[in-house]
Amino acid sequence: MRSLLEHTRVFLLTAALSLSAAPLCAQSLYNAAGLGLPAESIDGRGRALGNLGIGLFGHAILPSDPGAAGLLVIPAAVLVAQPSWVEYQRGEDESGSFQGNRFPLLGIGYPLFSGMFTANFGSFLDQRFDGQRDVTVDLLDGPTDASDFFEQNGAVSLVNFGYSRRLSDRLGVGFSVGRYAGSLTRRLIRDFGDASATANLELYEVGGRWSYSGASLTAGFAADLGTIVRVAGSATWTGSLNATGSEGTDGSHRSFDLPFQYRLGTSVVLAPGLLITASVVRADWGDIADDLSTPSTVGTTNGFGVGLELSRARLLGLTAPLRFGYRKSSLPFSFGSGGATETTLAGGFGFILNQTGGITLAGADFALERGERSDSSLTEKFWRATFSLRVTGY
Amino acid sequence: MAWRATRLRRENVRSKLIGSLLALAALGVVACAEQTPTSLDESLLPDEPITLELHIPWEDFASNLEVIGGYGSPSELGAGVLANSFAGTLDARTLLRFGAYPTTVSVRDTTGTTRPDSSLTFIGGRVVAFLDTIASTNEGPVLLRLGAIQHPWDVSTVTWTTAVDTINDRRPWPEEGAGPVVPLGTAEWDPATGDSVWFELDSAQVAAWADTSDVSRGARIDLLTEGARIQIATAVLRLNTRPSLNPDSTFFLVAPREEITFIYSPFPEPPPDGIRVGGAPAWRTVLDIRVPTQLNGPEALCAVVACPVTLHSSELNYAAVVLRTRRTQDAFQPTDTVAIDVRPVLSRVALPKAPLGNSLVGFAGRLIGPEFFGDQAGQDVEIPITIFARNLVSGTDAAGFDPPETLALLSVFEPVSITFASFNGPGDENAPFLKLIVTIGRSVELP
Numbered sequence: 001m002r003s004l005l006e007h008t009r010v011f012l013l014t015a016a017l018s019l020s021a022a023p024l025c026a027q028s029l030y031n032a033a034g035l036g037l038p039a040e041s042i043d044g045r046g047r048a049l050g051n052l053g054i055g056l057f058g059h060a061i062l063p064s065d066p067g068a069a070g071l072l073v074i075p076a077a078v079l080v081a082q083p084s085w086v087e088y089q090r091g092e093d094e095s096g097s098f099q100g101n102r103f104p105l106l107g108i109g110y111p112l113f114s115g116m117f118t119a120n121f122g123s124f125l126d127q128r129f130d131g132q133r134d135v136t137v138d139l140l141d142g143p144t145d146a147s148d149f150f151e152q153n154g155a156v157s158l159v160n161f162g163y164s165r166r167l168s169d170r171l172g173v174g175f176s177v178g179r180y181a182g183s184l185t186r187r188l189i190r191d192f193g194d195a196s197a198t199a200n201l202e203l204y205e206v207g208g209r210w211s212y213s214g215a216s217l218t219a220g221f222a223a224d225l226g227t228i229v230r231v232a233g234s235a236t237w238t239g240s241l242n243a244t245g246s247e248g249t250d251g252s253h254r255s256f257d258l259p260f261q262y263r264l265g266t267s268v269v270l271a272p273g274l275l276i277t278a279s280v281v282r283a284d285w286g287d288i289a290d291d292l293s294t295p296s297t298v299g300t301t302n303g304f305g306v307g308l309e310l311s312r313a314r315l316l317g318l319t320a321p322l323r324f325g326y327r328k329s330s331l332p333f334s335f336g337s338g339g340a341t342e343t344t345l346a347g348g349f350g351f352i353l354n355q356t357g358g359i360t361l362a363g364a365d366f367a368l369e370r371g372e373r374s375d376s377s378l379t380e381k382f383w384r385a386t387f388s389l390r391v392t393g394y
Numbered sequence: 395m396a397w398r399a400t401r402l403r404r405e406n407v408r409s410k411l412i413g414s415l416l417a418l419a420a421l422g423v424v425a426c427a428e429q430t431p432t433s434l435d436e437s438l439l440p441d442e443p444i445t446l447e448l449h450i451p452w453e454d455f456a457s458n459l460e461v462i463g464g465y466g467s468p469s470e471l472g473a474g475v476l477a478n479s480f481a482g483t484l485d486a487r488t489l490l491r492f493g494a495y496p497t498t499v500s501v502r503d504t505t506g507t508t509r510p511d512s513s514l515t516f517i518g519g520r521v522v523a524f525l526d527t528i529a530s531t532n533e534g535p536v537l538l539r540l541g542a543i544q545h546p547w548d549v550s551t552v553t554w555t556t557a558v559d560t561i562n563d564r565r566p567w568p569e570e571g572a573g574p575v576v577p578l579g580t581a582e583w584d585p586a587t588g589d590s591v592w593f594e595l596d597s598a599q600v601a602a603w604a605d606t607s608d609v610s611r612g613a614r615i616d617l618l619t620e621g622a623r624i625q626i627a628t629a630v631l632r633l634n635t636r637p638s639l640n641p642d643s644t645f646f647l648v649a650p651r652e653e654i655t656f657i658y659s660p661f662p663e664p665p666p667d668g669i670r671v672g673g674a675p676a677w678r679t680v681l682d683i684r685v686p687t688q689l690n691g692p693e694a695l696c697a698v699v700a701c702p703v704t705l706h707s708s709e710l711n712y713a714a715v716v717l718r719t720r721r722t723q724d725a726f727q728p729t730d731t732v733a734i735d736v737r738p739v740l741s742r743v744a745l746p747k748a749p750l751g752n753s754l755v756g757f758a759g760r761l762i763g764p765e766f767f768g769d770q771a772g773q774d775v776e777i778p779i780t781i782f783a784r785n786l787v788s789g790t791d792a793a794g795f796d797p798p799e800t801l802a803l804l805s806v807f808e809p810v811s812i813t814f815a816s817f818n819g820p821g822d823e824n825a826p827f828l829k830l831i832v833t834i835g836r837s838v839e840l841p
Contacts, residue, residue, distance in 0.1 A: 027429075027430070027431050028431060029431045031431060032431070032438045034841060035841060086431070088431075096432070098429040098430065098431050098432070099429050100429060100430070100431075128430055128431070129430060129431045129432070129438075130430045130431065130432040131432065131436075131438050131439045132432060133436045133439050133442070135442065137445035139445070139446075139447040139831065140447045140449070141447075146445065148439060148442065148443075150438070150439040150440065151430075153430075184840070186440075186838045186840070187838070188439065188440050188443070188835070188838055190443060190445065190711075190833050192711065200712075200778075201711040201712045201831060202710070202711045202712065202780055202784075203711075204443065204445070204708065204709060204711055204833035204835075205708055206443070206708065206709075206835060206837065206838055207838045208837070208838055210840060243840055250837030250838070251837050251838055251839040251840060252839060252840075254839075254840045292841055293839055293840070293841060294841045295437075296841070
């Protein structure tokens, strides 16, 4: 009877996780504004705590928190998947929904030269979206209906290589050098469909493909004040983001100025098994406005997040910390006259699958966020799930 | 022991949980249904390109028009044609040869046993002709005549004046029109009563056609009624046979049609100022094409892009040669739908035997009703050549070679009928023109 109960619990847990994890799918119409929508490389624990990628106790390898990597002592790796389901409303007439998936972070850390060598690959700007426009073309035979389809497919991604080390038992510093990569394809297709007044008309297709390049440098620290407080900070300098058209692309090469980014975060253990965290971020994207050829509202991204973790919670005999969080941040690009903001309420839990001597050898974290992105013309309400797997050890 | 059992169960649950999580991760990746955010906001799209229809006159897109005849032979049509002063001019006769006669037949003898009998006596027969009522022009009864050919003839090269026209062997008919013949009888065909007609033969004529080595054997069918054109679908020779095992009975055996062709007069001359497609032997029309690669108008285009603008192949949505139908000579006017094919000529210098490329209009061809070459002549017919024109604009074909610049207009099957299609040629307001539909816009830039 007891065995049956345990099987039932495993089944119910699996079913519940299945509902949140499949299909893995994350996008936004804000991808079409300016250079796109920033995509943060944060794991499931950080998402559940409303964190902005800095200042958490634990063993995460996040590109925005190089100091924390210096406090790690054994190799670690993390993989993050993030589906989302979005409903949007633009004006009074245009509404709909879509879903998508991305993998915002893949990172590893390995001890080397008395420190921790880190490498991670993550998203930086999501740019994928489609557009459609119905037109009527006047031919000698008469008006003919046609549709213009526009496809923008691609993203700016960031590859980071870093080195962090412990300066004392309670202070770690680190830096990472990043290279922007990825590409963007923009294609406009005019389709005359079956409504052509004459014979079958071939598609009209024009567009191009651009490859991104550029460099960034991130430096940061993480300090433990006793065993109950951690404070961390980082700054990221970015050179120009260069977009080079490939052969056959008529569009011109372009260059965009990316902003400095500052992050500050802290975690405080209020009581055994009870942790609170807070973090802030700031980046001024104003300089990029002159680089954009299409009208777009550009602003400063200020954000903050707070969260609570009950780390002694258990589920199915496993340690399963419960987490809750809230965050609010502004988006760099928007459609309306004012800036756009994103707010989320988050909840989640983690599983410590294997732990030895206080070190988590294998763990999984889940977060589910309910959020809203809005400016004066577009509102998106979304569910966003984040699933991450982390392993440590030799 | 109980403590140990509990611990084992927990380990079991834990391993299943880990397995479930890993399975979830895999499931999430596999089950992803990506839906791209799609906006209907036109301001997010690049500037709207402009789509225009351009008509290029003959002088600016075509040259070296040439009508070439002689493709195929009437014998390849597998049908016969009869005419007598049709449209006041056309005479046509059908020539036939029948195959070897059957040599055995299964016969029930006087004891009731069925046995093969190879000792057959042909006591007579009849030539049965099956007529195509749709392709024939007559509405009332017509009189047909059968005759036995007396002169050697070759089915592939026979014409109204020539019985044989092979290499180093050219022999005219002693009498034009496949004559002389030995008259074998007449028969009347009324399309209201059926689609076949027959001529009775005596045993002597049946015996005369039994020798398959005799190259002069054959039948000629004439039309005696003036003003009609009739098409024979096929014909057979039915033999009245008396077997030796049962001489009181008559069996009907069939000798199949071995060869069929037709000869006609007068043979149409190539048109001096027009375009011709079809006929038997078939006519083709070839012409050189050039597509403008720079556009300097109209005003609507130059308002969007700076003129002159270079035309790229991807901007060419549609190209067609527009032909205007004209009345075909009455004697050769189509009675059924005409299927026009258009193919690139891969080597113009090799004409008239130049190889042709793939069809630009598909297997069925461009179908045109017969009335457009008669009472409703003067209709514009578009022959799409978009792929051909795109290759000319880009300067290469799909395989990376220089694209051919010559087009051939021809019948989908050659030959398919004695009739042919006629179109106006260059020289007046009815001349063919090139219809282009182009879409041109600014290049797509980054945001």
